[in-house]
Amino acid sequence: MCTFQTNEIYLTWRKAVVNRRYIIGKLIKDGDSYQFQYCPDNELEKAKAVGFEYYPAFPDVTKTYEDVLPTFSRRLINPARSDYDKFLKYWCAENYKDDLFAILGLTGAKLQTDTFEFIAPHYEVPASFYTEVAGLQHTDENLLNEIKNTKNPENISLKPEPENKYDPYAVKVFYKEAELGYVKIIHSSCIAKAFKDNRNITARIENIIKNGSIKEILLDIKID
Numbered sequence: 001m002c003t004f005q006t007n008e009i010y011l012t013w014r015k016a017v018v019n020r021r022y023i024i025g026k027l028i029k030d031g032d033s034y035q036f037q038y039c040p041d042n043e044l045e046k047a048k049a050v051g052f053e054y055y056p057a058f059p060d061v062t063k064t065y066e067d068v069l070p071t072f073s074r075r076l077i078n079p080a081r082s083d084y085d086k087f088l089k090y091w092c093a094e095n096y097k098d099d100l101f102a103i104l105g106l107t108g109a110k111l112q113t114d115t116f117e118f119i120a121p122h123y124e125v126p127a128s129f130y131t132e133v134a135g136l137q138h139t140d141e142n143l144l145n146e147i148k149n150t151k152n153p154e155n156i157s158l159k160p161e162p163e164n165k166y167d168p169y170a171v172k173v174f175y176k177e178a179e180l181g182y183v184k185i186i187h188s189s190c191i192a193k194a195f196k197d198n199r200n201i202t203a204r205i206e207n208i209i210k211n212g213s214i215k216e217i218l219l220d221i222k223i224d
Helices: 042-049 069-073 085-091 100-107 139-146 187-196
Strands: 009-012 022-030 033-038 065-067 116-119 129-133 154-160 171-175 179-181 201-211 214-224
Touching: 009 100, 009 214, 022 042, 022 100, 042 187, 069 100, 100 116, 139 179, 139 201, 154 187, 154 201, 179 187, 179 214, 187 201, 187 214
Parallel strands: none
Antiparallel strands: 009 022, 009 116, 022 033, 033 065, 129 179, 129 214, 154 171, 171 179, 201 214
16 A cells, blocks of 8 residues: 655646646645645746646635645545546555545546646655656657566666756656656655665556557555
């Protein structure tokens, strides 16, 4: 099962699925109350520079919003649906069935109609969580075809890339020594910190979403 030990999860946005994510705000749990606030740093300004305005329900980027969990939980599938348990199982979130805050952070609460996504940091040790490989649109098609046609693809490795000019916490993903992509933002900083702390880190492919070509690769990350 995934671990989840945080009172803050981050809301990210990207212009399109092929573009980089920006951290634009955070959802904060304080006892039984939940607040949302936009990030005060230049990450929000960078997002605005490429087209971000605001989350539709919260138009004032200078304001701290209260009692926001019902609004954000509408991004999740209805618990009454017959496939709800399957949805939780896919994201390894069965232990958090009654915790909407955790489910938002573990599943991302992505929709087909926008490009927002929640991401939970995982600095707890040990840690277990899923994360997608970013940048697959730049990956060699032959490599992706090999992964798609391999029954149980293994040989996944991770390598921090502190010299990366876009993200000093970048972590590159390799498949059989070939570059596959990157760990997505926030999860990359968790893993980079684990490398710095000399933690044992393992990664394997948990699932592949494909429709002709690969759309998404989900990694199972464990930090001891």
